Amino acid sequence: MELYELSAHELSGLIKNKKLSVVELTDTILKRIENIDSSVGSYVTVSGVEALKKAGQIQEKIDKGANLPALAGIPCAVKDNMCTEGILTTCASKILNNFIPPYNATVIDRLNAEETVLLGKLNMDEFAMGGSTENSWFKQTRNPWNPERVPGGSSGGAAAAVSCGEAVFALGSDTGGSIRQPASFCGVVGMKPTYGAVSRFGLVAFASSLDQIGPLTRDVTDCALVLNAITGHDPKDSTSAAVEYPDYTRALVNDVKGLKIGIPREYMSEGLNPEVGKAVMEAAAVLEKLGAVCEEISLPITEYAIPAYYIISSAEASSNLARYDGIKYGYRAEKFTDLLDLYKQTRSEGFGAEVKRRIMLGTYALSSGYYDAYYKKALQVRTLIRKGFDEAFEKCDMVLGPTAPTTAYKIGEKADDPLAMYLGDIYTVSANIAGLPGLVVPCGFDGSGLPIGMQLIGKPFDESSLLRAGFTFEQNTGYHKLRPGI
Amino acid sequence: MEYEIIMGLEIHAELNTKSKIFCTCTTEFGGEPNTHCCPICTGMPGVLPVLNKCVVEYAVKAGLAMNCTISDFSKQDRKNYFYPDLPKAYQVSQFDLPLCKNGYVPIIVDGVRKNIGITRIHIEEDAGKLIHDQWETGSLVDYNRCGVPLIEIVSEPDMRTPDEARAFVESVKAILEYLDVSDCKMQEGSLRADVNLSVRPVGREKFGTRTEMKNLNSFRSIFRAAENEAKRQIRELESGGTIYQETRRWDDNKGYSYAMRSKEEAHDYRYFPEPDLVPVVVDEEWLGRIRASLPELPEARKCRYISEFGLPEYDAALLTSSKRLADFYEEAAAGSSNAKAVSNWIMGDVMRILKEKGLEAESIPFPGSYLAQLVSLIDKGTISGTIAKKVFDKMFETGREPVSIVKEEGLEVVNDEAALAAAIKKILDSNPQSVSDYRSGKEKAFGFLVGQAMKETRGKANPQLINKMLKEELDK
Numbered sequence: 001m002e003l004y005e006l007s008a009h010e011l012s013g014l015i016k017n018k019k020l021s022v023v024e025l026t027d028t029i030l031k032r033i034e035n036i037d038s039s040v041g042s043y044v045t046v047s048g049v050e051a052l053k054k055a056g057q058i059q060e061k062i063d064k065g066a067n068l069p070a071l072a073g074i075p076c077a078v079k080d081n082m083c084t085e086g087i088l089t090t091c092a093s094k095i096l097n098n099f100i101p102p103y104n105a106t107v108i109d110r111l112n113a114e115e116t117v118l119l120g121k122l123n124m125d126e127f128a129m130g131g132s133t134e135n136s137w138f139k140q141t142r143n144p145w146n147p148e149r150v151p152g153g154s155s156g157g158a159a160a161a162v163s164c165g166e167a168v169f170a171l172g173s174d175t176g177g178s179i180r181q182p183a184s185f186c187g188v189v190g191m192k193p194t195y196g197a198v199s200r201f202g203l204v205a206f207a208s209s210l211d212q213i214g215p216l217t218r219d220v221t222d223c224a225l226v227l228n229a230i231t232g233h234d235p236k237d238s239t240s241a242a243v244e245y246p247d248y249t250r251a252l253v254n255d256v257k258g259l260k261i262g263i264p265r266e267y268m269s270e271g272l273n274p275e276v277g278k279a280v281m282e283a284a285a286v287l288e289k290l291g292a293v294c295e296e297i298s299l300p301i302t303e304y305a306i307p308a309y310y311i312i313s314s315a316e317a318s319s320n321l322a323r324y325d326g327i328k329y330g331y332r333a334e335k336f337t338d339l340l341d342l343y344k345q346t347r348s349e350g351f352g353a354e355v356k357r358r359i360m361l362g363t364y365a366l367s368s369g370y371y372d373a374y375y376k377k378a379l380q381v382r383t384l385i386r387k388g389f390d391e392a393f394e395k396c397d398m399v400l401g402p403t404a405p406t407t408a409y410k411i412g413e414k415a416d417d418p419l420a421m422y423l424g425d426i427y428t429v430s431a432n433i434a435g436l437p438g439l440v441v442p443c444g445f446d447g448s449g450l451p452i453g454m455q456l457i458g459k460p461f462d463e464s465s466l467l468r469a470g471f472t473f474e475q476n477t478g479y480h481k482l483r484p485g486i
Numbered sequence: 487m488e489y490e491i492i493m494g495l496e497i498h499a500e501l502n503t504k505s506k507i508f509c510t511c512t513t514e515f516g517g518e519p520n521t522h523c524c525p526i527c528t529g530m531p532g533v534l535p536v537l538n539k540c541v542v543e544y545a546v547k548a549g550l551a552m553n554c555t556i557s558d559f560s561k562q563d564r565k566n567y568f569y570p571d572l573p574k575a576y577q578v579s580q581f582d583l584p585l586c587k588n589g590y591v592p593i594i595v596d597g598v599r600k601n602i603g604i605t606r607i608h609i610e611e612d613a614g615k616l617i618h619d620q621w622e623t624g625s626l627v628d629y630n631r632c633g634v635p636l637i638e639i640v641s642e643p644d645m646r647t648p649d650e651a652r653a654f655v656e657s658v659k660a661i662l663e664y665l666d667v668s669d670c671k672m673q674e675g676s677l678r679a680d681v682n683l684s685v686r687p688v689g690r691e692k693f694g695t696r697t698e699m700k701n702l703n704s705f706r707s708i709f710r711a712a713e714n715e716a717k718r719q720i721r722e723l724e725s726g727g728t729i730y731q732e733t734r735r736w737d738d739n740k741g742y743s744y745a746m747r748s749k750e751e752a753h754d755y756r757y758f759p760e761p762d763l764v765p766v767v768v769d770e771e772w773l774g775r776i777r778a779s780l781p782e783l784p785e786a787r788k789c790r791y792i793s794e795f796g797l798p799e800y801d802a803a804l805l806t807s808s809k810r811l812a813d814f815y816e817e818a819a820a821g822s823s824n825a826k827a828v829s830n831w832i833m834g835d836v837m838r839i840l841k842e843k844g845l846e847a848e849s850i851p852f853p854g855s856y857l858a859q860l861v862s863l864i865d866k867g868t869i870s871g872t873i874a875k876k877v878f879d880k881m882f883e884t885g886r887e888p889v890s891i892v893k894e895e896g897l898e899v900v901n902d903e904a905a906l907a908a909a910i911k912k913i914l915d916s917n918p919q920s921v922s923d924y925r926s927g928k929e930k931a932f933g934f935l936v937g938q939a940m941k942e943t944r945g946k947a948n949p950q951l952i953n954k955m956l957k958e959e960l961d962k
Contacts, residue, residue: 200534
């Protein structure tokens with residue numbers, strides 16, 4: 001295996017044993033980016049100079065015999081919606097194409113404390129709205145397993161980069177499946193933690209009550225290591241949970257005996273690509289063989305999850321994105337006649353079509369006279385979805401299902417059909433609506449060689465159980481060892 | 487036809503917490519533009535608010551002082567609209583679950599007491615300020631005020647005259663000052679009011695269409711705007727016109743209001759729960775602590791002045807209407823054996839001079855103990871009442887102690903009989919006509935001669951003594 005194909009824990013061992021220097025590793029990954037990113041398109045910004053400088057500093061500490069954290073020296077990258085002090089943060093939008101934050105997101109501070117090396121900022125759907133990374137103002141990211149296919153989205157750059165060796169791990173954000181679906185499409189591990197487990201401070205908001213930052217990694221062990229680094233209470237985020245966070249590596253146990261896994265009937269029904277369904281059922285069989293108990297359950301309001309999600313997320317987005325008005329930072333239209341026109345021109349020129357669609361949708365849903373019919377109704381559905389999971393978790397420890405109805409589709413295939421695109425979120429949005437953790441682990445390939453990921457949804461703050469199940473599956477299958485041939 | 491005015495007020499008061507509502511920036515007034523702000527209060531991408539607990543505490547204090555029910559569970563909402571002074575394009579406020587509700591504030595107008603209902607008090611953030619005409623190609627924005635905490639106090643439509651509206655704002659201001667939760671500096675905009683007003687023929691139950699005048703920032707403008715708008719509405723109705731529900735801007739310099747925007751043009755603020763903040767929970771324990779920390783309020787203080795100092799209700803009410811004035815009075819009364827006389831001085835000369843100079847009570851240049859000293863100088867007969875007025879003016883001019891003013895300027899009452907006898911002789915010698923007038927029975931002439939004798943001693947003569955000695959001299 002090439003150096004850039006190894007996992008963080010493997011590389012960490014090499015670094016600790018002085019078999020590999022952080023500078024050499026960083027240089028290798030930067031070269032890898034240089035070689036292939038013109039065809040993959042994972043990065044919006046590569047901060048190579050800063051990365052090498054940081055790598056040197058870390059290596060110096062290692063040479064002095066400092067006792068460094070688990071991820072010390074590991075080159076990583078973050079989705080371009082996390083604020084990085086002094087480094088362009090665009091959300092892949094024209095409206096922020098010149099925005100350099102004077103502050104770090106809390107997760108960036110945490111990665112720095114972990115002594116990781118930041119390689120740059122990853123491509124995404126504009127403001128994280130989309131499932132294919134086709135909505136980036138900058139470029140199209142391609143699926144490393146097949147360049148004709150989308151990498152998924154909105155954290156498409158993050159999934160692609162981890163999959164093809166352009167970053168050892170990455171942070172994405174997940175509002176309705178934006179970590180999990182691209183993880184599934186690109187054959188990597190992705191986790192959306194429990195809402196409140198990772199600080200949102202410095203994450204450019206799409207839908208505040210749903211957004212959550214999480215890792216995209218090459219295996220479950222790395223996922224646990226990154227979770228250790230980024231979870232925890234942050235006084236700068238009022239919605240951050242002040243609970244005890246465990247050492248997630250303790251969950252890396254190759255044992256699922258007695259684990260009760262519910263498979264929702266509604267997830268395995270109409271609309272699911274049979275190949276994906278088959279892979280998920282085979283994964284269930286693997287776990288069952290290892291001692292888990294799988295049984296069919298019901299999540300009865302699943303059909304309302306998509307409409308509720310699109311109302312809530314768009315409503316919040318319409319408000320969150322109102323600040324991009326051309327006054328204080330970011331893009332401003334060159335020609336305008338007065339204040340109102342400045343707003344109109346700036347926002348018309350600065351936002352892409354999908355973002356405008358969501359802003360309009362959300363504005364409408366919150367408008368006087370429509371609030372009760374849409375927004376309020378959606379909140380009621382939200383309560384019911386939570387209740388549905390509460391009831392399910394009385395019977396089982398976690399829920400297993402597909403991540404997306406299909407594998408990675410062709411670039412352009414759904415670009416003109418927003419509704420079809422929205423329906424692709426059917427299995428992922430519920431975890432956001434209910435604030436639950438969701439883990440995606442590679443579990444097979446379709447006939448054309450595209451990866452399939454299974455999704456495990458757990459109880460609030462029970463990431464550990466998901467990691468345990470995912471780790472056990474991984475250890476007994478080996479999909480995580482496969483890399484695209486690029 | 488006779489009309490009745492119906493008024494309800496919305497009062498915005500900036501809270502004087504040390505830091506802003508959602509970040510650690512200072513709330514201090516002034517400062518170079520954009521020096522009291524940070525990524526959070528200027529709404530940069532990705533930042534999040536964290537509620538300043540002190541804001542809740544101050545608002546709860548205001549709520550308790552205005553006899554409100556305090557919600558154990560309330561939430562914050564976003565009020566969405568575009569304006570350059572609002573960098574997030576939404577104001578975090580409270581919509582359907584305010585922190586305080588259902589209270590009242592007593593007012594007294596023309597000796598009649600009335601309770602004005604408080605619908606609600608909620609917390610929200612202030613916006614920045616646009617500066618026009620300082621830069622050739624556009625306007626500038628100063629974000630220093632962005633995120634300064636505000637409470638909005640919404641009254642019931644309980645006021646019937648402009649006097650009541652003014653009295654209500656005065657009462658609210660007094661309460662907030664007593665609580666020390668707001669500076670209430672109207673000229674700096676830290677206390678401002680919106681007046682909602684409608685008129686209806688006397689006897690009719692249904693309210694008329696109301697208009698709203700926003701951001702009135704003096705008692706005078708509140709009174710005049712209300713008076714003027716009531717007249718305008720009555721005139722409009724009398725001449726067969728219609729009142730439109732609209733927002734009007736009152737121009738205090740020109741003395742009239744003009745329509746700003748109609749109901750149709752009104753914003754749809756698209757309120758929804760602020761997802762970046764968690765609900766505000768005020769439990770029994772916290773509420774108890776806040777309640778226990780409440781200071782004595784105007785109403786209680788007034789009652790105490792009546793019982794403790796024996797003041798008439800009117801005087802007590804006036805003295806306690808401003809915390810600083812009441813504090814001044816109390817300091818003076820504490821050092822005096824004549825609390826009533828101290829009160830008279832404040833009600834009379836202190837108020838007069840403050841009004842003349844357009845000052846507030848905090849501008850009195852000397853401590854209350856000096857006023858007590860002045861009263862005691864009079865009571866002991868060291869100076870006369872007339873001289874006391876002069877000393878008082880001097881005190882206000884220089885801030886100096888009355889004892890030293892009296893001493894330095896030689897203003898003590900003259901009790902020296904020899905000196906007075908000389909003055910009397912001089913007066914009698916130079917006014918033979920008055921002397922003979924008096925002696926022929928014209929009592930009036932006596933007063934004239936006393937006056938002349940006082941004048942001769944530059945007012946310092948002990949008046950009783952002058953009277954006695956002059957009489958003796960004339961009756962010889």
